Amino acid sequence: MSSITLTGVGKTFDQTVAVVDLDLAVEDRELLVLLGPSGCGKSTVLRMIAGLEQPTAGEIRIGDRVVNDVEPKDRDLAMVFQSYALYPHMTVRANIEFPLRARKVPKEQRVAQVHEAADMLGLTELLDRKPAQLSGGQRQRVALARAVVRRPLAFLMDEPLSNLDAKLRAATRVELVDLQRRLQATVVYVTHDQVEAMTMGHRIAILDRGLLQQVGSPQDVYDRPANLFVARFIGTPPMNTVRGDVERGDGGLGLRVDAVLLPIPAATASAVEASGLTELVVGVRPEHLEVAPDGAGVLPATVELVEHLGHEQHVVCRLPDGQLVTVRQGSHLPAPAARSSVRLVAPTEHLHWFDGATGARVGS
Amino acid sequence: MSEHVRAPGRRAKDALLGYALVAPSLVLFGVFVFYPFGKNFWLALHRTPPFPGLPKKYVGLDQVGDVLSSPEFQKSLKVTVLFVLYTVPTGIVLGLLLAVLAHRQLKGMTVYRTIFSSTVATSVAAASVIFFTLLNPQVGLFTYWLGRSGDLGVLEDPTTALIAVSITTIWQTLGLSFILMSAGLQGVPDDLEEAAAVDGASAPRRFWHVTLPMLSPTLFFAAVVGSITAFQAFGQIDLLTEGGPNNETNVLVYSVYKDVFRYGNDGVAAVKAIALFFIVLILTVVQLRFAERRVSYAR
Numbered sequence: 001m002s003s004i005t006l007t008g009v010g011k012t013f014d015q016t017v018a019v020v021d022l023d024l025a026v027e028d029r030e031l032l033v034l035l036g037p038s039g040c041g042k043s044t045v046l047r048m049i050a051g052l053e054q055p056t057a058g059e060i061r062i063g064d065r066v067v068n069d070v071e072p073k074d075r076d077l078a079m080v081f082q083s084y085a086l087y088p089h090m091t092v093r094a095n096i097e098f099p100l101r102a103r104k105v106p107k108e109q110r111v112a113q114v115h116e117a118a119d120m121l122g123l124t125e126l127l128d129r130k131p132a133q134l135s136g137g138q139r140q141r142v143a144l145a146r147a148v149v150r151r152p153l154a155f156l157m158d159e160p161l162s163n164l165d166a167k168l169r170a171a172t173r174v175e176l177v178d179l180q181r182r183l184q185a186t187v188v189y190v191t192h193d194q195v196e197a198m199t200m201g202h203r204i205a206i207l208d209r210g211l212l213q214q215v216g217s218p219q220d221v222y223d224r225p226a227n228l229f230v231a232r233f234i235g236t237p238p239m240n241t242v243r244g245d246v247e248r249g250d251g252g253l254g255l256r257v258d259a260v261l262l263p264i265p266a267a268t269a270s271a272v273e274a275s276g277l278t279e280l281v282v283g284v285r286p287e288h289l290e291v292a293p294d295g296a297g298v299l300p301a302t303v304e305l306v307e308h309l310g311h312e313q314h315v316v317c318r319l320p321d322g323q324l325v326t327v328r329q330g331s332h333l334p335a336p337a338a339r340s341s342v343r344l345v346a347p348t349e350h351l352h353w354f355d356g357a358t359g360a361r362v363g364s
Numbered sequence: 365m366s367e368h369v370r371a372p373g374r375r376a377k378d379a380l381l382g383y384a385l386v387a388p389s390l391v392l393f394g395v396f397v398f399y400p401f402g403k404n405f406w407l408a409l410h411r412t413p414p415f416p417g418l419p420k421k422y423v424g425l426d427q428v429g430d431v432l433s434s435p436e437f438q439k440s441l442k443v444t445v446l447f448v449l450y451t452v453p454t455g456i457v458l459g460l461l462l463a464v465l466a467h468r469q470l471k472g473m474t475v476y477r478t479i480f481s482s483t484v485a486t487s488v489a490a491a492s493v494i495f496f497t498l499l500n501p502q503v504g505l506f507t508y509w510l511g512r513s514g515d516l517g518v519l520e521d522p523t524t525a526l527i528a529v530s531i532t533t534i535w536q537t538l539g540l541s542f543i544l545m546s547a548g549l550q551g552v553p554d555d556l557e558e559a560a561a562v563d564g565a566s567a568p569r570r571f572w573h574v575t576l577p578m579l580s581p582t583l584f585f586a587a588v589v590g591s592i593t594a595f596q597a598f599g600q601i602d603l604l605t606e607g608g609p610n611n612e613t614n615v616l617v618y619s620v621y622k623d624v625f626r627y628g629n630d631g632v633a634a635v636k637a638i639a640l641f642f643i644v645l646i647l648t649v650v651q652l653r654f655a656e657r658r659v660s661y662a663r
Binding site: 050051052071072073074075076077078079081083085087088089098099102103146150156 | 553555556558559560561562563564565566569573574577578580
């Protein structure tokens with residue numbers, strides 16, 4: 001296995017900028033998830049690592065070797081495609097064997113390795129079938145077997161689960177994590193699904209419009225989003241964000257949201273004062289926002305609707321200035337009636353503060 | 365068993381509508397295909413009299429035997445088969461080669477694609493006239509290049525005439541072959557090529573083991589249609605050689621034409637036409653049976 005290092009990597013297609021000045025280090029034996037909405041450049045990054053696209057700037061290393069000018073076939077990587085890209089005219093056996101044949105592995109060793117890979121992924125019974133005779137989940141396994149069969153330096157996976165149904169996807173997710181652990185494999189995993197990213201990644205790299213937004217452990221990215229994009233992208237339902245102007249109040253700085261002046265905690269306030277910010281966005285995750293039981297909360301709001309999900313409920317509220325926020329609470333709590341007036345409250349330590357102009361996180 | 369109950373009136377009405385809808389094409393096929401087809405068999409069983417106006421005489425299978433065993437027919441058959449073998453595989457291979465060359469995302473590639481496919485808009489007649497001029501024994505450019513100026517013309521030389529006609533045909537059908545192969549290549553998912561590249565396969569290996577097998581339905585189609593068309597070649601023969609020299613280019617369809625319009629012998633022509641029909645029929649069945657097993661249509 002091997003590390004992968006991207007330094008200042010950029011990619012421009014004709015007029016379109018796909019990836020901008022990307023610095024990213026995938027450590028040896030790490031499962032790094034590239035996460036972002038469609039068109040954010042994550043697949044392009046993966047394809048550049050594979051050698052299927054040529055970067056227009058920067059340097060890509062696999063281990064210590066600069067691979068910018070190395071052909072895909074000589075990079076010793078394995079890739080799992082969203083479509084699985086199985087060779088339809090070959091049997092499962094021939095599909096798994098293909099990378100070994102291409103590398104002129106002797107026949108006996110080939111047979112042994114194919115059996116080992118097939119065994120690992122439970123494909124032994126299916127070796128003589130053609131891909132067309134397999135279910136989606138089985139095809140996905142064949143694609144994985146074809147990747148693991150020759151012990152490459154690293155695995156590249158491009159949304160490998162997105163063609164599976166929800167139930168199978170969850171099961172395969174677990175298996176993939178297990179496989180990665182058993183093989184001690186370096187994996188770069190591209191997905192737009194934040195659940196996959198959170199559950200599978202050792203670290204998550206979030207991209208938006210070709211720009212790296214944040215790299216960190218799933219918990220880190222969730223607890224301390226580096227900017228508004230990450231804050232809103234990670235988490236379901238997404239983080240509530242409310243925009244307001246900075247005002248000096250009695251007890252220090254506050255954020256004016258309609259009639260309410262939210263106090264800004266001291267640590268954040270000093271950062272705000274240092275950079276002279278006038279507009280902030282405050283964020284709070286739905287599970288940290290509460291409908292105050294006795295009407296003692298800070299923010300007045302009107303309940304728009306309540307969504308019951310069985311184990312929890314989402315209370316969608318409208319603030320006086322029209323912004324919508326969601327409260328996520330356990331289903332054991334009483335659901336407020338629609339159109340009723342409530343007051344909302346959130347613990348100060350769970351508030352996230354962002355620069356109103358740039359969206360960057362303010363303070364710790 | 366449950367019984368399907370259908371109103372009898374409704375069923376008859378459906379059937380009537382069905383026949384009504386089929387009728388126009390049935391009439392057209394009847395007049396232009398089925399009747400001539402049947403009449404052909406009738407002609408084959410009747411010897412054409414030496415002078416027009418005399419009644420045709422029923423001779424059973426005598427005429428069929430005579431024609432099939434005649435050296436003239438056998439030569440025709442041999443020439444036709446050679447013509448197919450010269451033109452079809454070469455046309456497919458060249459078309460594929462051009463398609464592979466043009467299957468890159470490069471600037472200006474559309475210019476090449478247009479040039480490569482242009483002969484599809486060229487008629488057999490135009491192609492023949494072009495090559496007739498190029499091969500002219502006195503002023504032809506090819507004649508000059510071949511160093512045969514003042515010599516026997518390429519089209520008059522029994523050893524080269526069929527090859528010259530074949531080259532004309534290959535050139536004229538290359539556009540279609542190129543378009544078919546290009547379409548086939550575009551139907552091969554990029555993923556597969558890319559997967560093979562990451563799997564460590566070299567470009568030739570990717571072509572032989574991934575692209576070509578994926579193209580097999582296209583190749584198969586091109587081979588069947590190409591063979592059938594080649595077996596029925598007529599225009600280029602008529603314009604370039606009229607079957608000569610020494611019957612070296614006298615393909616079956618041309619010999620049928622000569623029998624009818626030059627020698628006025630419908631009976632002999634009918635036998636040859638029927639022979640050609642069975643050759644093409646058998647060929648198609650064999651190709652379907654044989655090739656379908658090796659073709660991967662599965663996705």
